[in-house]
Amino acid sequence: AQSVTQPxxxxxxxxxxxxxxxxxxxxxxxxxxxxxxxSPGQGLQLxxxxxxxxxxxxxxxxxxxxxKRSQSxxxxxxxxxxxxxxxxxxxxxxxxxxxxxxFGAGTTVTVRA
Amino acid sequence: NAGVTQxxxxxxxxxxxxxxxxxxxxxxxxxxxxYRQDPGMGLRLIHYSVGEGxxxxxxxxxxxxxxxxxxxxxxxxxxxxxxxQTSVYFCASRYPxxxxxxxxxxxxxxxx
Numbered sequence: 001a002q003s004v005t006q007p008x009x010x011x012x013x014x015x016x017x018x019x020x021x022x023x024x025x026x027x028x029x030x031x032x033x034x035x036x037x038x039s040p041g042q043g044l045q046l047x048x049x050x051x052x053x054x055x056x057x058x059x060x061x062x063x064x065x066x067x068k069r070s071q072s073x074x075x076x077x078x079x080x081x082x083x084x085x086x087x088x089x090x091x092x093x094x095x096x097x098x099x100x101x102x103f104g105a106g107t108t109v110t111v112r113a
Numbered sequence: 114n115a116g117v118t119q120x121x122x123x124x125x126x127x128x129x130x131x132x133x134x135x136x137x138x139x140x141x142x143x144x145x146x147x148y149r150q151d152p153g154m155g156l157r158l159i160h161y162s163v164g165e166g167x168x169x170x171x172x173x174x175x176x177x178x179x180x181x182x183x184x185x186x187x188x189x190x191x192x193x194x195x196x197x198q199t200s201v202y203f204c205a206s207r208y209p210x211x212x213x214x215x216x217x218x219x220x221x222x223x224x225x
Contacts, residue, residue, distance in 0.1 A: 009153070034213065043117075043203065043216040044156075090155060099144060099207065100171065101214055103155040 002027040002095045006104035013081050014112050021076040021107050023091030032094035033074040034101065035065055039087045047089075050074065061085070086111045115139050119204050119217035126194045126224045134189040134220050136204030144207045145187040146171075146214065147179060149200040156203060162187055163209075194224045 003026045013019050025031055032051050036044040048059025055067040065076045074091060091104045120135045136145065143164050148156040148171075158171030160179040168179045176198060178190045187206075191198060201221050205214040 004155075006155075036216075043218045044205075045216075046213050049213055092156075099209065100146070100158055100161060101156075101205070102158070103148075105153055105155040 002031060002093045002102045004091050004093050004102055004104035006089075006091055006107050008107045009105070010108045010110070012110045012112060015083055016080050019076075019078045019081045019085070019109065021089050021091075021109070023074045023076065023104060024072055025074065025091070025093045026072065027093055027095055029096070030069075032099065033065075033067060034092040034094065035059065035063070035074075035076045036090045036092060036103075037061075037087045038090065038106075044090065047076070081109075081111055083111045083113070085109060117204055117206055117215050117217040119202075119220050121220060122218065123221050124223070126191075126222065128194060128196060128224060130194050131190070131192050132194065132222075133191075134202055134204075134222075136187040136189070136206075136217060138185055138187075138204075138206040138215070140206060140215065141184070142206035142212075142215075143184075143209050145181065146205045146207075147177070147187065147189045148203045148205065149173065149198075150203060150219070151200050159189065159202075194222075196224045198222065199224045 005024045034049045035047040050067045088106045092101045117138045146161040147159040162181040165184040180188045204217045207214040
């Protein structure tokens with residue numbers, strides 16, 4: 001069975017600074033990988049996804065993530081954080097054949113002025 | 114286009130009461146999922162369905178039942194609610210293969 005670890009529970013970053021959120025997964029084959037964002041009281045919105053091909057994927061809101069098979073990682077990055085990026089971020093892995101998504105525990109991002 | 118709609122959005126139950134959460138999607142997705150979200154634990158899969166008339170257990174199925182009588186609807190039932198089932202419940206749907214999952218807005222359930 002697949003699993004996901006997000007080592008950082010909470011990150012505080014200054015507005016305009018760069019952000020990196022870590023995600024490590026466990027799965028026997030090439031996984032499908034996702035990053036979702038959840039604003040308070042809201043559902044989950046997809047930021048980006050990786051299925052195959054180029055290991056650097058671009059998403060919405062200026063986010064990108066890099067798949068590193070050798071490290072079993074799929075870290076999320078943003079060069080310059082905006083106050084509106086304050087939210088909880090979830091990494092998820094999907095696996096064949098039924099493509100259940102397994103989620104990490106989430107990382108809460110606080111943006112300070 | 115409504116996407117994934119969950120009903121109700123909030124509910125308070127007394128221990129031992131029963132209720133059904135409804136998830137409806139209008140995207141003709143084959144797969145549907147029910148998750149619960151608890152602080153510090155991310156989203157955990159309760160049950161899922163890969164097509165009309167099929168259901169399967171996820172990570173935390175105990176105390177819940179599901180039905181998928183119509184492709185667009187996925188119902189989650191609590192037969193005898195317990196305080197441990199206080200949580201936020203999310204429904205999601207997707208196409209098979211590489212499709213991403215689309216989530217509803219969640220149902221906040223409190224069992225007292």
